[in-house]
């Protein structure tokens with residue numbers, strides 16, 4: 016499946032070493048102002064090659080809008096966007112053409128389909144996420160009209176955890192750190208692993224401000240289940256926590272419940288979601304990325320004939336995919352919320368009447 020969402024949905028296309036990547040976003044209401052500078056800025060936040068904490072592959076990630084926008088406004092038709100690849104070095108992958116890189120999708124893709132684009136993993140490459148960020152930028156522009164804000168940052172790298180979350184410091188940080196006090200230690204952890212040809216994992220925090228009450232469709236399309244689905248669709252994500260997440264299974268009911276006062280909830284252990292529906296509080300989600308599988312240490316694997324061989328990777332890889340992955344997680348959150356906001360319009364007959372009243 017290459018499509019995500021129901022009412023606000025997008026499909027992505029393209030491979031890491033192919034000609035281009037892109038997306039088609041469908042179901043976008045007409046009349047949304049499309050700020051192309053904003054979309055490009057979102058792309059620039061995620062793009063590779065910006066510093067020593069990311070892959071050295073240099074891509075401009077310039078987005079071209081091909082349809083669905085007229086005179087700067089969405090027309091209600093499908094919005095298609097393309098990003099041309101500029102800096103493929105496919106030769107780097109010749110030596111892994113017939114073998115499976117440990118920790119990668121190579122093994123499962125090949126066994127499932129009987130073929131694979133071995134150049135950078137093709138469709139399974141993290142490069143595909145550029146198209147999601149383009150689609151996410153359209154979702155964010157829709158959410159902006161509803162005054163809903165989505166933001167993200169890095170709360171942990173290689174087990175070095177933030178003790179405070181300051182979203183205002185994220186844009187100044189090369190690793191999108193939420194806590195200035197541990198930023199240097201987190202950077203050091205990335206470089207220490209990189210210098211040893213290894214990699215580290217990390218955790219991104221996605222936060223939503225001003226979400227209205229009512230987003231999410233019980234029972235089989237709960238907001239939390241769709242957020243988890245969206246986040247788990249990002250390469251290298253191995254776990255997702257809503258609110259206090261796993262901690263909720265360790266504390267007593269009284270300590271986990273958010274007491275309710277007339278002006279809102281006293282605490283936010285639930286992460287802004289109750290019964291699969293947003294409760295009007297901040298939505299908080301932690302997204303756990305495994306350590307990048309592409310490392311430069313000699314590893315053991317098999318080839319397509321099931322013969323045991325050594326695997327030695329070349330190429331340009333992120334020593335910590337969580338860093339740029341945080342921007343992707345933020346985009347996926349925006350896409351889920353845009354979808355839920357459109358679905359929610361038909362939850363009450365009053366809303367339907369408003370649209371059809373003469």
Ligand SMILES: C=C(O[C@@H]1CC(C(=O)O)=C[C@@H](OP(=O)(O)O)[C@H]1O)C(=O)O
Pocket residue numbers: 031062063070071072074102103104107134135136139140141142143145309330331332333
């Ligand atoms: C290019 C991007 O990330 C790439 C993701 C990736 C992988 O195996 O996932 C491998 C590297 O690319 P290459 O195949 O050229 O060695 C990364 O640079 C990007 O995010 O835009």
